[in-house]
Every structure is written in C-alpha cells, then in structure tokens.
Amino acid sequence: MNHKWLILILIIFIYLPVSIDATVLHVAVPTLSLELGSTTNELLWIIDIYSLMMAGLLLPMGALGDKIGYKKLAIIGLIIFGIASLGAALAPNSIMLIIFRAVLAIGAAMILPATLAGIRKTFLDESERSSALGVWATVGVCGAAIGPLVGGYLLQHFYWGAVFLINIPIIFIALIATLWVVPKQPQNTQQQWQISKALVLITALLMLIYAIKSGFRADNSILVTFLIGGVGAVILYIFVKQELSAKAPMIDFGLLKIRVLTMGIIMAMTAMISIVGFELLMAQELQLVHGLTPLKAGIFMLPLMLASGFGGPLAGWLVPRLGLRIVATTGIGLSALSFFGLAVCDFMVHPYLAWSMMVLLGLSIGIALLASTTAIMSSAPAEKSASAGAIEGMAYELGAGFGVVIFGMMLSIIFSQNIMIPDAIPTQLAVQATHSINEAFLAANTLDDQILSSHLILAAKNAFIHSHVFVLLTAGVLFSILTVFIWKFLPDRN
Template sequence: MNNKWLILSLIILMYLPVSIDATVLHVAVPTLSIALNATASELLWIIDIYSLVMAGLLLPMGALGDKFGYKILAIIGLIIFGIASLCAALSTNTLMLIFARALLALGASMILPATLSGIRNTFLDEKNRSLALGIWSTIGVGGAAIGPLVGGYLLSHFHWGSVFWINIPIVIITIIAILIIVPKQPQNHQQPWQISKALIFIVAILMLVYAIKSALNINNSLIVILSIGLGGVLLLVFFVKKERKSLSPMIDFSLLKQRVLVIGIIMALTAMISIVGFELLMAQELQFVHGLTPLQAGLFMLPAMLASGVGGPLAGWLVSRLGLRIVATFGMGLSAFSFFGLAMCDFINYPLMAWAMMILLGLSVGVALLASTSAIMTSAPADKSASAGAIEGMAYELGAGFGIVLFGIMLTLIFSHNITVPVGITGDLVLQAQNSINEAFFVASQLEQSELSDQLIASAKQAFVSAHVIVLLMSGLLLSGLAVVIWLFLPAKAVAIHH
C-alpha cells in the first residue's frame, strides 16, 4: 500500500472512536441512571460535557498542532483519550464519569485537528486531498450515525463501561503505528498558543449551562444560580472584548458582520441541536416507555442517522441547481415538518410512519448542515476561510452540546408538570419522582407496594409521552419560524466580501 494511503488508514482509525463517542451514550441514559443512580441533570452533564469542552478547545489545539506537528499532537491526544476511556470505564459515580468525559473531549480536541492536518500535509495533490477529505467526512458522519447502535449492542451484552473499553486497544494500536509509519513533522515554534482564551470561553459556557440546569431544581438557591449565570455572562463578555482587541484572535468576530455567515452559523447550530436533542428524547422514550433494549433502540433510530449522511451530498447537488436560499429554506422547513409528524406519531404501533419521519429529519439535517457550510464558506473573504471554518466547527460542537441541554430541560419541565404521583408516596420521594422519568422509575423500584410502583411507572410513561408531543411541536414551530427568516434574509447566492 502507498504510504500516504496507509497514513490515511491510521487517520481513519484514530478519528472513528472520536466520532462514535459523540453519540455512543445516547442510548445509555436508562442504563446509567440505574447503574449510577444519576439524576436528570447529572445525565445531561455526562452526555453534553464532551461537546461543550471540545467546542472551546478545537481552535487552540489546532494551533498547537502547527507548533509541534500533527504527529506529536495525535500521539498526545491519543494517550489522553486512552487514559480518559479507562477512567470512564472504571467510573463508580456520576462525578467521576463527567470528569472522564471532559478528559475524553480534551484528547478528542487534539485528535480532530491532527487528522485534518495529517490529510493536508500528506496529500499534496488536490484531487487526492479532496478524496481523502471526503473519506474523512464520511467517517465523521458514519461514526456519529453508528454511535447509538454500537452503544446499544455493547449495553445489551456487556457492562456499560464496555462503550469506553473498546477505545483502549484502538488507541494502543494507533500510537504504535504512528510511531512506526508517520514521518517526523516540521515544527513552527513561533506559532502562538492561546489556551488561556479557550479556558475562559469554556468556563463561561459551562457556568451558563450549569446555571440553566440548576434552575430546574427548586431546592437550589436562586441567589447562587443567578450569581453563577451572571458570572458566565460577564466572563463571556470579557472574552469577546478581549478577542476583538487581540491582534491574533482565536475567533474572528469581524466575520459576524456578514449577515449570510451569521445565518449559516444559526443553521449549523439548529441542525445539530435538532438531531442530537431528538436522539436524546427517542433513546429515553423507546427504552423507558416502550421497553426496548438499548440495541433495539439504537436500531430503531438508525434511519435518521443514515439519512443525515445522505442529505449532505443531495444538498450539494441541489444548491448548484436551485441556489442556496431555496435549499436552506427547504431543509429547515422539512425539519419542521418531520418534527410535527413525529410529535403525532405512535412509534411502536406505526413504526413505518416513524421511520419515514425520521428519514425526513435526517435528510433535512444533512441538507441544513451542507447549506450552512455553503453559506459560511462562500460569504467569508478568501483570506479568512480558515477562521470561518473554525467558527463552523465550533458551531457544530456547541449545537450538539446545547441540543442535549435544551431538549433535556424542556423534557424535564414538561414531565414535572404532567406527572401525577400516586397517593401513598410521600416526602422527598414525590419530589424525586417528579424530576425525570429515570428518577420516577428509580423511586418505583424502591417502593414496597407493587401496586403503587405500577401506578407510578404508568403515570411516568404517560407524562413522558405528553412531554414528547409538546417538545416536538414546539421545536417544529421554532424551525418553521427559522425557515421564514432564512427565506427573507438569505440571498439566493452568497458572495464573499474581499478585503
């Protein structure tokens, strides 16, 4: 095999677990809630900490790769990823697992730019580079698509920690292969590294998310919640001001003056929020309400993820013929339509209708992501294409993180409002049962009277189905409004402003 294609094989091998880990825990929510006695808020942290931390670290880690070469960056990232996988697999409580997932994100934020840099430096011919990038992109989409399926299979046959154990042999094999095959990389020690800015950004985002999630628990102090939320806002304002004055900003905020680029970012955020949030909702309903195993739930959701991989190429073909505005509006409108259909759908009794709606959702997300890329990259000046691409990457990761946050919060609020706790359950157990469906199931398992337990489970299932309907209808309405905004403000063809 030609050496460059061998290097591409290594790139694929190291990128696959990173992309799978973004979605592998989506079907594990019921299992983790029982195994670790996790609250609804803790479950959200376990899942979304990965994307939120990655969003802030991708840019400085890319600069670190330029400084020391992608070979060193990849090896360090793989070592951290392997250690984090071991910590996650051995976690005995939710806090340990949350920190392990954050450490996984640190390793992944090094691996991801190392893979792109590896392709750029290995494939000097433009045609071969395009082919390699296409394979890389397919691995990213495919890994995220099969994540719930991989998680479902492993959870159906092994301990939940197995979803992390599988990373370790891949990491070991890849590190050894990189040391043997990949040549020494040129280094640029003059390249600035701005990790402090990234840490400020991450802390600000996590403070805001923490304040939002904490507000769901009525037992938490309102003063503390507001203080943390305000601290997050002030830190974010400080970050923006610091970046705008910087001669070498991590994020080029001047690009946000471009209306088309801003709409592209909104589309990227919305598309990721939609598909990731929907996965979270589906994974819980299929297992808690309908009694499916993790593997059955992963298989049930597979059409949506596979369709999202098809939507991108389809959108590329459509944009070249119909123009960006029509395709972007159509993609967002199709997402809204699919959410309306899924809100009214009985998944178990009418699976074909559910799959049809999920395929439409997957296609529309793929279309929206391609349209967002087109809007961002064609409206950015040529000399700022790298900055625009970095902003797009951050939008994807933030969208994935906020999809878990927003859908999780909406489900929790509506579930808490709709559940009727049976008479006979008293005290703190009532409040716990009202928090989320997984906590209601946990309370039911602690009750001595089987009749009370059955009543609580039935009430929790009904409340979650009601929450599912309302959340998807609200999402459909918001996406419909966004489709109108895109049509009104996005030109048919985006043109870059050249400086």
C-alpha cells in the same frame, strides 16, 4: 500500497472512536440512571460535557498542532483519550464519569485537528485532498450514525463501561501505527498557543449552562443560580470584548458582521441542536416507555443517522443548481414538517411512519448542515477561511451541547408539570419522581409496594409521552419560524 493512502487509513482508524463517542451514550441514558443513580442534571452533563469542552478547545489544539506538528499532537491526544476511556469505564459514580468525559474531550480536541492537518499535509494534490476529506467526513457521519448501535449492542451484552473500554485496543494499535507510519513533522515555534483564552471561554459556557440547568429545579438555590449565571455572562462578555480588540484573536468575531456567514452559523447550530436533542428524547422513550433493549433502541434510531449522511451529498448536488437560499430553506422547512409528524406519531403503533419521518428529518438535517458549510465558507474572505472553518466547527460542537441542554430542560419541565404522582408515595420520593422519567423510575425501584411502584412507573410513562408531544411540536414551530427567517435573509444565489 502508496504511503499516503496508508496514512489515510490510519487517520480513519484514529478518527472513528472520536466520532462514535459523540453519540455512543445516547442509548445509555436509562442504563446510567439505574446503574449509577444519576439525576437528570448529571445525565445531561455526562452527555454534553464532551461537546462543550471540544467547542472551546478545537481552536487552540489546532494551533498547538501547528506548533509541535500533527504527529505529536495525535500521539498526545491518543494517550489522553485512552487514559480517559479507561477512567470513564471504571468510574464509580456520575461525578467521576463527567470528569473523565471532559478529559475524553481534551483528547478528542487534539485528535480531530491532527487528522485534518494530516490530510492537508499528506495530500498535496487538490483532487486527491478533496477525495481524502470526503472520506474523512463520511467516517465522521458513519461513526456518529453507528454510535447508538454500538452503544446498544455493548449495553445489552456487557456492563455500561464497555462503551469506553472498546476504545483502548483501538488507541493502542493507533499509537503503534502512528509512531511507525507517520513521518516526523516540522514544528513552528513561532505559532501562538492561546490555551488561556480557551479556558476562559469554557469556564463562561459551563457556568452559564450550569445556571440554566439548575434554574429549573425547585430544590436549587435561586441566588446561587443567578450568581453563577451572572458571573458566567460577565466572563463571556469580557472574553468577546477582548477578542474584538485583539490583534491575533482566537475567534474572529468580526466575521459575524457577514450576514450570510452568520446565517450559516445559526443553521449549523440549529441542525445539531435538533438531531442531538431528538436522539436524547428517542433513546429515553424507546427504552423507558416502550421497553426496548438498548440494542433495539439503537437499531430503531438508525434510519435517522443514516439518512443524515445522504443529506449532505444531496445538498451538494442541489446547491449549484438551485442556489443556497432555496436549498437551505427547504432543508429547515422539511425539518419542521418532520418534527410535526413525529410529535403526533406513536412509534410502536406506526413504526413505518416513524421511520419515514426520521428519514425525512435526517435528510433535512444533512441538507441544512451542508448548506450551513456552504454559507460560511463561501461568504468568508479567502484569507480568513481557516478562521471561518474553526467557527463552523465550534458551532457544530456548541449545537450538540446545547441540543442536550435545551431538549433535556424542556422534557424535564413539561414532565414535572404533567406527572400525576399516586397519593401514597412518600413526599421525598414524590419530589424526586417529578424531576424526570429516569428519577421517577429510580424512585419506583425503592418502593416495597409493587402495585404502588407500577402505578408510579405508569404515571411517569404517560407524563413523558405528553412531554414528547409538546417538545416536538415546539421544535416544529421554532423551525417553521427559522424557515421564514432564512428565506428572508439569505440571498437568492450564492
């Protein structure tokens, strides 16, 4: 086998666990809630800390790869990813799991640009490089698609930490193969590494998101929440201001002046918010409301992710023929239609209708993501294509992180307003049960009266169904507005 194609196989092998880890926990939310006693806020942090950390670290880690060579970057990233996987698998509580998920993101933020750099420097022929990048993108989509399925299988047959333990043998083999197969890489000692800027950005984002999550809980201090949110906003403002005046900015915010590029970023973030947020909703409803096992829940959700993998190639074929404006508007408009359909659909009574709507949502999200990439990369100046690509990558990761935050908070708010707590429930447990369906189930499990416990569980299920309808209808309305917005501001042809 040609040496460069052997390197591509290795790159795929390295990249697969990173893409799987982005979605593997989506079906684990009910299990983590019961096994670790995680609150709603803790569950949301466990899931979205991975994407949020990656969003801030991708740019500086890419620069680090240029500085030390992608082989060293991959090796360091694999080691960190492996250690963090072991730590996450053995985490005794939610806080430790959040910490190790953050460390996982550090390793992933090194691995992802290392794999892209490996393709760029291994495949010098443009046609071969395009084929290799196509394989890389397909692996990313497939990894994300099978993540819930892998998670569901492992949760059904092993304890929850197995979703992280499976990474370790893969990492071990990948390390040996990287040392053996990948040639020594040249280093660029002149390359700047702006890790301090990345840490400032991450700090600002985490403080703002903490304030958003805490602000909707009655048992949190409003003063502390506003203080943390205010400090985060000030830090973010200073960061943006300094980047705008910097000679060598980490993020070229000047690109946002290009209208088409900005619309592409909005589409990318919106698409990721919707698909990640919907998966979070689905995973909880299928298991906690309808009683499916994690594996069956993963299988039920599979049409959504598989369809998203076909949406990109379909949009790639349509854009040159119909134009970006029509394709992008159609993608977002179909997403709105699918959300309306899913809002009024009972998944168990009409499963084929649910799968049809999920396929439509997956296709439309795939179309929107490809349209966003086209908008960003085609409108950016050629000399700034790398900066535009980096901003797109950040938009994807931020969208994934905000999808968990936005859908999670909306579900929590509507749930707390709709749950009818039985009168005999002790006050402390009643307050806990209003936060989310996961915490309601935890409260029910502590009750000695089984009849009272079953009444509380039934109340929680009914409240979640109300939340499901409201959240998806809201998403449909917002996507409908965005459809009009995109049609108005994108050019006829691009």
